[in-house]
Amino acid sequence: MSWGITDRIAGFLARAARILVFLFMVGPLFFVLLMSINPQVGVFPPHAISATWYQFLLSRSDFRDGLTVSLLLGLSVTLMAVVIGTLCAFPLARVRFMGRNVLTVIFLSPLIVPEIASAVALLNFFVLIGVISNRFESLLIGLTIIAVPYVIRVVTGSLVGFDRSLEESSLNLGASWAQTTMKITLPLIRPSLLAGALFAFQASFTNVTISIFLSSADVTPLPVVLFSWMRFSFNPSLAAISTLLMVFTTGLIFTLEKLLGLDKLVGVTSGFSPSI
Amino acid sequence: METILNDKRAGTRQLLPLFPSVLLIVFVFGSALAYMLSTAFFEYRPPYVVAEFTLENFQHFFSTSLYLGTLYVTLRVAAVSSLLCLVMGYPIAYGLARSKSRFERSVLFTGVLITLFVGIIERIYAWILLLDDNGIINGFLTYLGLGRVHLMYNELGIVIVSTHYLLPFAVFTLMGSIGSVGSSLEEMALGLGASRIRVFVDITLPLTLPGIMSSVLLTFSLGVSAWAIPMMMGGGLVWMLSNMVYDRVVSTGNMPFGSAIALVIMLVSISSTLLLTALFSRKIKVE
Numbered sequence: 001m002s003w004g005i006t007d008r009i010a011g012f013l014a015r016a017a018r019i020l021v022f023l024f025m026v027g028p029l030f031f032v033l034l035m036s037i038n039p040q041v042g043v044f045p046p047h048a049i050s051a052t053w054y055q056f057l058l059s060r061s062d063f064r065d066g067l068t069v070s071l072l073l074g075l076s077v078t079l080m081a082v083v084i085g086t087l088c089a090f091p092l093a094r095v096r097f098m099g100r101n102v103l104t105v106i107f108l109s110p111l112i113v114p115e116i117a118s119a120v121a122l123l124n125f126f127v128l129i130g131v132i133s134n135r136f137e138s139l140l141i142g143l144t145i146i147a148v149p150y151v152i153r154v155v156t157g158s159l160v161g162f163d164r165s166l167e168e169s170s171l172n173l174g175a176s177w178a179q180t181t182m183k184i185t186l187p188l189i190r191p192s193l194l195a196g197a198l199f200a201f202q203a204s205f206t207n208v209t210i211s212i213f214l215s216s217a218d219v220t221p222l223p224v225v226l227f228s229w230m231r232f233s234f235n236p237s238l239a240a241i242s243t244l245l246m247v248f249t250t251g252l253i254f255t256l257e258k259l260l261g262l263d264k265l266v267g268v269t270s271g272f273s274p275s276i
Numbered sequence: 277m278e279t280i281l282n283d284k285r286a287g288t289r290q291l292l293p294l295f296p297s298v299l300l301i302v303f304v305f306g307s308a309l310a311y312m313l314s315t316a317f318f319e320y321r322p323p324y325v326v327a328e329f330t331l332e333n334f335q336h337f338f339s340t341s342l343y344l345g346t347l348y349v350t351l352r353v354a355a356v357s358s359l360l361c362l363v364m365g366y367p368i369a370y371g372l373a374r375s376k377s378r379f380e381r382s383v384l385f386t387g388v389l390i391t392l393f394v395g396i397i398e399r400i401y402a403w404i405l406l407l408d409d410n411g412i413i414n415g416f417l418t419y420l421g422l423g424r425v426h427l428m429y430n431e432l433g434i435v436i437v438s439t440h441y442l443l444p445f446a447v448f449t450l451m452g453s454i455g456s457v458g459s460s461l462e463e464m465a466l467g468l469g470a471s472r473i474r475v476f477v478d479i480t481l482p483l484t485l486p487g488i489m490s491s492v493l494l495t496f497s498l499g500v501s502a503w504a505i506p507m508m509m510g511g512g513l514v515w516m517l518s519n520m521v522y523d524r525v526v527s528t529g530n531m532p533f534g535s536a537i538a539l540v541i542m543l544v545s546i547s548s549t550l551l552l553t554a555l556f557s558r559k560i561k562v563e
Contacts, residue, residue, distance in 0.1 A: 004471055006471065006473060007471050007472040007473065010472055010473050010476075011472065014367055014370070017364075017367040018367045018368060018371050018384070021364045021365075021367060021368050021443075022368070022383075022384065022387050024364065024440070024443075025387050025388065025390070025391040025440070025443060026387050026390055026391065028399075028402040028403055028405070028406055028440070029390070029394065029398065029402050031402060031405050031406060031412060032398060032401060032402045032405065035405055044412050044415055083296070084296040084297050084300060085297065087293035087294075087296055087297070088293055088294050088296070088297035088298075090293050091290055091291050091293055091294050092294075094290075095290045095291065097291060103294070103298075106301060106302060106306075107297055107301055109301070109305070110301065110305060112546070112549060113309065113542065113546075114500070114501030114518075114538075114541050114542055114545045115501060115503070116501050116503045116518040116521055116522070116538060116541060117309075117312070117501070117538040117539070117541060117542045118305070118308075118309075120312060120521060120525055120531075120534055120535060120538045121305075121308040121309045121311065121312035121535075121538070122305075122308050123525070124308065124311060124312055124315055124531055124535065125304075125307060125308035125311050125312070126308075128311060141300070141304060144300065145300060145301060145304065145305050148297060148300065148301065152297070202393065206395035206396070206397075208396050208397070208504050209503050209504065212522075213522075213525075213526075223395070223396075223397060226397045227397060227504065230397065230400065230401060230404075230508060231507075231508070234404075238397075238401050239401065239405075241397075242397060242398040242401050242402070245395055245397070245398050246390075246394060246398050249390065249393045249394055249395065249398075250390065252393065253386070253389045253390065253393055257389075262385065265389075266385075266448060266451075
């Protein structure tokens with residue numbers, strides 16, 4: 001196959017497009033990193049390097065409070081989502097029953113309903129039933145609803161391709177059902193459980209929309225604090241915390257890739273819709 | 277043991293683990309959505325919400341130019357962003373599906389995953405640094421002796437950041453489609469002497485049309501419900517429907533009208549998803 005001149009130009013253009021789009025995707029994020037170590041606001045490129053904004057960040061009490069709330073919330077949501085999601089993944093993957101497909105769609109619906117609608121609906125409902133006065137609990141329920149579908153997706157996926165002969169042998173050898181689950185089944189799907197937990201944590205820890213609707217002045221998760229910095233005072237320590245969050249995200253991606261493998265990760269993430 | 281492993285008929289005991297998720301998602305989330313649906317038909321007599329059936333909220337929405345205009349802006353921003361995602365996502369998806377270099381694929385993949393996972397705060401902050409009137413791009417333009425350009429606090433800014441947010445979804449959808457077409461047909465046509473461009477236009481493009489439609493519909497359905505992006509990039513000058521919801525609910529406490537707008541957003545977004553499902557019967561399923 002010899003390449004004609006037009007083909008060469010087309011090939012070159014396709015490659016150029018790929019590079020440009022790649023730069024569009026990750027390029028802007030590098031400027032955040034640069035700005036976070038730039039002591040002079042509005043000076044670009046930076047003339048000096050310093051950790052000023054990182055120190056400033058730590059000195060803010062609203063940041064420390066927000067981080068505490070978000071970590072507590074994120075860990076509680078993760079725990080609840082993993083337990084609830086894993087429990088429900090077993091019947092979904094292993095038992096044939098009427099309405100299973102419909103129920104699956106319903107369980108994944110928090111990812112399909114626009115988040116602004118979920119946020120308004122939950123606020124409205126929590127006011128109605130009186131839960132709203134407990135802000136932490138409201139946030140916990142709201143964010144768990146968003147996080148559970150990820151765990152269901154990941155864990156059901158690993159159970160569908162599960163070789164059940166090991167479980168059978170264990171039961172044949174006299175182990176109880178509980179022993180088999182704890183010693184055989186759960187350890188075998190551990191990578192998926194961990195991946196589900198990471199998804200759940202990420203979904204709650206970075207959630208903006210639902211967090212803003214359900215939070216109050218006393219209970220303010222980190223994304224809400226940062227969002228109000230961005231809206232009302234363009235605080236340069238935003239660059240510092242953004243950099244830290246991006247480092248966390250990158251670590252998360254590599255861990256997920258290790259746990260699930262690339263193909264499966266893409267399969268799961270195509271249904272991932274973080275808040276906008 | 278027999279009943280646990282081999283009996284696939286549903287016993288109540290086997291379905292018991294579904295209970296917590298049914299409680300959380302069917303009961304709590306379902307009730308919340310149902311209650312929002314009914315609230316959209318309630319009356320608002322400031323400062324009270326009165327549970328009396330009325331169509332007033334929807335009539336008001338569809339007869340006021342402010343809201344119709346906002347609906348139009350919302351549809352336009354989502355449509356432009358999803359088309360941009362298609363145009364920009366295709367080369368990346370093609371590279372991911374076809375590139376022979378493992379290195380290139382893993383670099384592209386990492387880029388797409390980072391773009392997908394990066395939080396909304398970091399994303400918006402990064403773009404403000406670039407697009408602001410005193411931002412990096414305008415600083416560079418001034419340095420070159422060119423004038424400043426308004427890149428944010430308008431629809432352009434919202435479109436740019438929405439495209440950045442939606443791009444990974446387009447890439448994954450297109451990649452699946454290009455991958456499933458396989459490269460053998462293309463290679464055959466090349467072997468028979470067709471040019472690269474003809475192979476792309478006559479074979480790859482038509483065969484990936486379902487993927488193209490899916491990509492546009494998916495990104496559109498996600499794009500119409502954007503809230504934080506238009507709030508920051510529109511800077512109060514350009515509004516999308518979600519921003520109206522927040523304003524009505526939080527500033528004035530008009531839950532019925534806020535619910536009505538949220539329902540309109542849901543309707544647009546979900547009908548786009550349903551169209552997608554109907555067109556390609558690509559059921560939403562677990563793996």
